[in-house]
């Protein structure tokens with residue numbers, strides 16, 4: 624019987640760059656997001672706590688503290704994973720118009736590659752920008768895959784009633800090879816750059832659904848494109864997590880099941896002028912998680928998720944389904960609310 628450790632994290636891209644580069648989406652929203660009303664681009668019209676967090680330096684000082692808490696939480700998560708010593712890590716992550724584009728958007732897809740030779744800084748959107756670790760543009764993050772286990776997982780899931788898509792090589796992800804959800808998480812698990820040896824099985828979740836192509840997975844909205852079909856429902860994500868837990872439990876290997884994403888995203892939250900996240904919706908989700916009531920997430924509607932900018936929470940819903948199935952309880956490592964840094968971040972583990 625395979626023992627399983629559950630882990631929930633963020634993949635906040637702001638950790639990748641020096642604080643002084645102000646890489647948070649808010650800066651882009653203020654300079655060129657046409658959806659943001661003009662008057663809301665002026666900080667004097669923001670809620671008081673947002674102005675305080677933005678401070679005199681557009682968030683640089685506040686981000687140092689944001690980073691400190693996240694780095695500490697990632698170190699704790701890493702220590703738990705090392706103590707558990709898994710045979711592989713299965714990770715749920717969103718694909719924001721990275722590997723999957725117009726030619727194919729699967730609801731869920733297992734990436735059954737042999738290995739991932741990821742070059743995060745050679746990716747077009749990062750080229751020429753300094754990164755936090757001072758790594759060169761051609762720096763490689765080598766990650767082993769476990770294709771034979773991924774194939775077995777796909778087979779067992781199909782037999783459980785989930786017609787799982789899979790791939791043996793990348794489509795559109797470029798030099799990164801893996802989308803940011805997986806690669807950022809991996810880099811933050813190795814924040815101190817000591818190396819990390821566990822094999823990875825990424826499972827891509829189409830979290831962005833109705834805006835995955837129209838928004839190109841972010842805030843780059845093309846008004847000429849129609850709305851895309853929806854993401855899988857929270858119920859389906861929860862049930863996938865449950866099925867994965869059953870399948871992994873039957874395997875002899877020890878595994879980590881990880882869900883990686885921040886929660887409500889400011890740039891997806893229309894009711895907050897696309898500037899700050901939906902604190903109330905995230906707080907409600909946090910209380911459900913903390914109190915081990917996350918089965919209630921199964922009943923969230925997609926409209927509710929989209930209105931709260933919580934599209935990426937679907938990665939955590941998959942994780943929650945697995946932990947519910949296993950009866951593993953939530954241990955919160957940290958929960959960080961923010962107005963300026965786009966999204967709330969939760970870090971938690973679920974011990975066997």
Ligand SMILES: [Fe+2]
Pocket residue numbers: 634717719804884935
């Ligand atoms: Fe993401």
